[in-house]
Amino acid sequence: MVLCDFATSMGSSSGSSSSSSSKPLPSPQQQDIDGLLAGAGYKVRSSELLQVAQRLERLENAMGNSPADFSQLATDAIHYNPSDLGSWVDSLLSEFVQPSTCPSEVIMDPVPNQAVVSNAWTTAEPQNPQVHQNICYEQQSLNNQLTVVTATEEDSGIRLVHMLMTCADCVQRGDLSLATSLIDDMKGLLTRVNTVCGIGKVAGHFIDALSGRIYQGIGGGSVNGGSVLENEILYHHFYEACPYLKFAHFTANQAILEAFEGHDCVHVVDFNLMHGLQWPALIQALALRPDGPPLLRLTGIGPPSPDGRDSLREIGLRLAELARSVNIRFFFRGVAASRLEDVKPWMLRVNPKEAVAVNSIMQLHRLLGSEPTRNYPIETVLSWIRSLNPKIMTVVEQEANHNQPLFLDRFTEALYYYSTMFDSLEACTVQPEKALAEIYIQREIANVVSCEGSARVERHEPLAKWRTRLSAAGFKPLHLGSNAFKQASMLLTLFSAEGYSVEENEGCLTLGWHSRPLIAASAWHAVPDASAEFPAWDNQQSS
Amino acid sequence: MMQFTESPSQPSHQITSFSIPTMNKNQIHRARPWLGFPTSKGLGSFGDANCMEQLLVHCANAIESNDATLTQQILWVLNNIAPPDGDSNQRLTGAFLRALIVRAAKSGTCKMLAAMANARCNLSIDFHTFSVIELASFVDLTPWHRFGFTAANAAILEAVEGYSVVHIVDLSLTHCMQIPTLIDAIANRLEGPPLVKLTVAGGVTEDIPPLLDLTYEELGSKLVNFARSRNIMLEFRVVPSSYADGFTSLIEQLRVQHLVYAESGEALVINCHMMLHYIPEETLSPLPNPNSNPYSFEPSSIQSLRTMFLKALRGLDPTVVVLVDEDADLTSNNLVCRLRSAFNYLWIPYDTVDTFLPQGSKQRQWYEADICWKIENVIAHEGLQRVERLEPKSRWVQRMRSANFRGISFGEDAVSEVKTMLDEHAAGWGLKKEEDDLVLTWKGHNVVFATAWMPV
Numbered sequence: 001m002v003l004c005d006f007a008t009s010m011g012s013s014s015g016s017s018s019s020s021s022s023k024p025l026p027s028p029q030q031q032d033i034d035g036l037l038a039g040a041g042y043k044v045r046s047s048e049l050l051q052v053a054q055r056l057e058r059l060e061n062a063m064g065n066s067p068a069d070f071s072q073l074a075t076d077a078i079h080y081n082p083s084d085l086g087s088w089v090d091s092l093l094s095e096f097v098q099p100s101t102c103p104s105e106v107i108m109d110p111v112p113n114q115a116v117v118s119n120a121w122t123t124a125e126p127q128n129p130q131v132h133q134n135i136c137y138e139q140q141s142l143n144n145q146l147t148v149v150t151a152t153e154e155d156s157g158i159r160l161v162h163m164l165m166t167c168a169d170c171v172q173r174g175d176l177s178l179a180t181s182l183i184d185d186m187k188g189l190l191t192r193v194n195t196v197c198g199i200g201k202v203a204g205h206f207i208d209a210l211s212g213r214i215y216q217g218i219g220g221g222s223v224n225g226g227s228v229l230e231n232e233i234l235y236h237h238f239y240e241a242c243p244y245l246k247f248a249h250f251t252a253n254q255a256i257l258e259a260f261e262g263h264d265c266v267h268v269v270d271f272n273l274m275h276g277l278q279w280p281a282l283i284q285a286l287a288l289r290p291d292g293p294p295l296l297r298l299t300g301i302g303p304p305s306p307d308g309r310d311s312l313r314e315i316g317l318r319l320a321e322l323a324r325s326v327n328i329r330f331f332f333r334g335v336a337a338s339r340l341e342d343v344k345p346w347m348l349r350v351n352p353k354e355a356v357a358v359n360s361i362m363q364l365h366r367l368l369g370s371e372p373t374r375n376y377p378i379e380t381v382l383s384w385i386r387s388l389n390p391k392i393m394t395v396v397e398q399e400a401n402h403n404q405p406l407f408l409d410r411f412t413e414a415l416y417y418y419s420t421m422f423d424s425l426e427a428c429t430v431q432p433e434k435a436l437a438e439i440y441i442q443r444e445i446a447n448v449v450s451c452e453g454s455a456r457v458e459r460h461e462p463l464a465k466w467r468t469r470l471s472a473a474g475f476k477p478l479h480l481g482s483n484a485f486k487q488a489s490m491l492l493t494l495f496s497a498e499g500y501s502v503e504e505n506e507g508c509l510t511l512g513w514h515s516r517p518l519i520a521a522s523a524w525h526a527v528p529d530a531s532a533e534f535p536a537w538d539n540q541q542s543s
Numbered sequence: 544m545m546q547f548t549e550s551p552s553q554p555s556h557q558i559t560s561f562s563i564p565t566m567n568k569n570q571i572h573r574a575r576p577w578l579g580f581p582t583s584k585g586l587g588s589f590g591d592a593n594c595m596e597q598l599l600v601h602c603a604n605a606i607e608s609n610d611a612t613l614t615q616q617i618l619w620v621l622n623n624i625a626p627p628d629g630d631s632n633q634r635l636t637g638a639f640l641r642a643l644i645v646r647a648a649k650s651g652t653c654k655m656l657a658a659m660a661n662a663r664c665n666l667s668i669d670f671h672t673f674s675v676i677e678l679a680s681f682v683d684l685t686p687w688h689r690f691g692f693t694a695a696n697a698a699i700l701e702a703v704e705g706y707s708v709v710h711i712v713d714l715s716l717t718h719c720m721q722i723p724t725l726i727d728a729i730a731n732r733l734e735g736p737p738l739v740k741l742t743v744a745g746g747v748t749e750d751i752p753p754l755l756d757l758t759y760e761e762l763g764s765k766l767v768n769f770a771r772s773r774n775i776m777l778e779f780r781v782v783p784s785s786y787a788d789g790f791t792s793l794i795e796q797l798r799v800q801h802l803v804y805a806e807s808g809e810a811l812v813i814n815c816h817m818m819l820h821y822i823p824e825e826t827l828s829p830l831p832n833p834n835s836n837p838y839s840f841e842p843s844s845i846q847s848l849r850t851m852f853l854k855a856l857r858g859l860d861p862t863v864v865v866l867v868d869e870d871a872d873l874t875s876n877n878l879v880c881r882l883r884s885a886f887n888y889l890w891i892p893y894d895t896v897d898t899f900l901p902q903g904s905k906q907r908q909w910y911e912a913d914i915c916w917k918i919e920n921v922i923a924h925e926g927l928q929r930v931e932r933l934e935p936k937s938r939w940v941q942r943m944r945s946a947n948f949r950g951i952s953f954g955e956d957a958v959s960e961v962k963t964m965l966d967e968h969a970a971g972w973g974l975k976k977e978e979d980d981l982v983l984t985w986k987g988h989n990v991v992f993a994t995a996w997m998p999v
Contacts, residue, residue, distance in 0.1 A: 239612075285624060327594075
């Protein structure tokens with residue numbers, strides 16, 4: 001149920017302790033009538049739930065404020081079509097004299113309401129009323145103004161974090177009204193915080209994402225609706241601005257290069273070709289490897305390009321030119337698919353005699369879902385990967401737990417994760433790479449925070465979970481050797497700002513910022529299927 | 544023969560190694576060259592060395608243009624295709640890779656020590672400090688130095704015939720390793736062995752391999768004893784002097800000597816063995832002239848130390864000057880030019896080493912460490928720190944002529960002595976006679992030249 005909870009503020013006995021709203025928002029599939037209310041006999045469109053809730057709240061307010069009128073309602077009012085809850089509430093509201101300012105009305109100018117708000121939501125933010133005091137303090141003490149500002153900034157920063165968490169908690173509980181007023185407070189607080197860097201910058205993005213979640217109601221699919229071309233551009237700048245993707249490429253390439261040793265026919269399947277940035281280096285290394293070059297096939301998967309261009313083919317052609325210039329036999333195949341789960345193994349045309357490398361840079365998490373029991377595309381995809389019998393599967397994923405069941409947990413994790421990532425981005429000074437990289441990260445944040453269901457694709461899980469999942473799917477880990485570690489360390493030390501650290505984690509490598517790992521690279525190969533030789537149903541053989 | 548899953552149309556854009564077709568006019572990322580080789584080379588038989596040189600060139604360009612991403616990519620490739628225990632091309636490439644990393648580590652915001660610690664190969668070179676006996680046998684392993692020794696000694700002997708006092712000034716990288724043979728020859732050949740004076744410049748190559756574990760005083764006394772055993776009176780003197788200032792103090796000393804001994808029939812022999820290329824030349828002029836072509840040999844208005852040194856030598860009126868050095872041009876101020884020159888010369892020592900030192904032997908490590916040092920100096924250093932400023936024979940000949948010297952031809956005896964010496968080594972070594980000069984070759988490529996001069 002998505003009714004607003006005013007128990008604490010009004011002290012009334014409406015007693016709608018609807019803490020069952022651990023499910024923050026209804027699923028996007030229900031485009032029309034809200035199922036739960038329908039069960040109670042009310043017809044409310046899912047898209048209007050928020051408005052209805054707000055109006056109910058106002059009604060309660062009004063009832064509480066003028067109990068005398070209320071009793072009149074009970075006797076004289078004509079109620080039209082109570083199953084149409086929205087207009088029924090409206091009709092009731094119109095009977096009352098509306099207060100000129102309403103604390104729950106989010107459209108109004110937030111500033112004059114702040115004092116009102118802070119009185120109303122006593123439990124929400126006890127420090128709120130002091131915001132005004134700090135302003136006065138600033139104006140008074142000009143001498144040590146700088147330190148005061150800094151202290152205030154720091155305070156504001158910490159306050160922002162608290163408010164963000166509180167807001168997220170409200171969202172999780174379904175207290176959207178409180179959430180929206182917190183948003184306003186936070187936006188106000190943002191003006192007193194440096195938004196160019198630090199907590200102010202990342203807080204701004206999280207505030208936006210929370211807003212997006214609240215106001216878009218369902219799905220929020222349009223939040224992450226960048227075009228294919230936009231996404232490619234942002235990706236490329238993210239690649240340039242910070243070392244995460246480069247680290248992913250070097251490490252995966254090193255593992256693939258080593259796995260291909262001794263093989264004359266090799267096939268790389270790239271789950272997200274983009275501009276093929278990963279491959280020139282591998283092509284050259286294979287072409288010049290001490291034992292002589294293999295025959296190299298590359299299958300690149302990517303979204304279909306709009307406006308008739310065949311970007312996969314273009315990339316393939318450029319890679320082929322490069323391959324030709326270094327004298328390595330090279331074949332390219334592009335597979336256009338909007339989603340990875342739409343790809344079928346036969347499209348990849350894998351030859352049983354060739355050594356196959358499956359390369360997934362931040363793609364597998366998109367196949368996950370919310371509930372542990374349902375069958376999500378990850379199972380299917382992992383299973384057909386296994387059927388390809390790859391010599392190696394390189395997996396690089398964000399090292400974060402952004403797929404937890406509870407929204408607040410996800411939110412908290414994301415806040416810390418992306419703060420760290422933004423911190424690391426401060427070291428980059430090149431524009432426009434930095435600005436566009438920030439937008440790239442911001443889109444991830446928006447997806448993690450404000451999307452749900454199939455629209456929420458950034459379902460990052462940490463290495464430990466992937467280990468379990470991949471082992472269960474029949475893969476065994478391959479240790480990334482010391483070469484990979486040394487290369488990553490050296491290259492990062494030479495060319496990245498201080499603060500990045502490469503660490504080894506049981507055969508996997510992570511790249512992080514100041515001891516917080518942010519991205520993890522691992523390698524796997526398929527376990528030979530023992531049951532294929534001894535069918536499970538033939539029990540007679542075992543006895 | 545390339546095949547495509549879809550038949551490709553002729554690419555509408557020219558893909559050279561330095562252009563990248565932008566996919567869309569909205570893209571604002573700057574164009575980056577993909578690591579490739581000019582397609583004009585086509586499908587011809589690519590030596591692996593060629594590819595490696597190209598990659599090194601690309602890397603140098605990337606470093607010079609501060610392109611961290613491209614540098615990283617190429618370094619990654621190079622790290623994988625140049626194992627330290629590979630064939631000679633791979634080890635050569637590995638040495639250049641090492642030098643490029645050192646260079647990259649010097650620019651930018653990285654920590655050198657941390658980079659070294661993490662590097663695949665140990666970035667600090669382990670130098671061996673030779674004892675006299677070790678060094679003597681070390682330089683005998685290959686004609687690289689023996690060639691110059693043999694040719695020079697022959698020219699010197701011829702020039703000093705009849706003199707009762709022979710004053711040898713030995714400016715040599717090999718710490719007087721040429722001298723014992725010369726003394727022997729003097730003792731054997733000349734009637735009435737002369738008094739031999741030997742002057743060396745002390746403290747010159749303390750940082751430049753090969754390193755000697757003796758002081759020059761100690762070395763001198765050993766040489767004196769050796770000479771005595773051959774019935775030769777040897778006077779040994781060390782003059783502290785450095786190439787960095789064109790051996791000014793040494794020249795001063797010699798000038799004084801010249802004034803005193805010029806009349807008494809003393810033969811003055813200046814023996815330069817791979818030392819003069821350390822003296823700064825025009826590309827390191829104190830007042831850089833932005834318009835000067837680094838390749839043109841026009842002495843700038845401020846003369847280089849190298850020119851001044853040769854002039855000063857001429858002023859000493861020596862009986863003979865022998866100039867032996869490596870035949871390569873490593874003076875360009877342009878990193879890529881220098882890299883190409885160095886790569887196309889220093890493949891030679893890596894190629895030869897298989898013929899006289901087994902893989903894994905300590906001596907081989909020492910030998911390759913010395914080459915590594917040279918490569919690092921040429922690639923990773925600039926300014927005064929970059930001391931390996933080799934010039935080709937043609938340039939030196941021009942310099943000597945400008946300094947009023949004329950060339951002395953090497954006689955038949957000299958040639959046959961060198962040939963005999965070469966027979967003791969692998970078949971790839973050869974000898975060329977170019978006008979007055981002798982050139983040591985490996986598989987037909989010029990390695991070391993030997994020239995002899997007297998005042999005009």
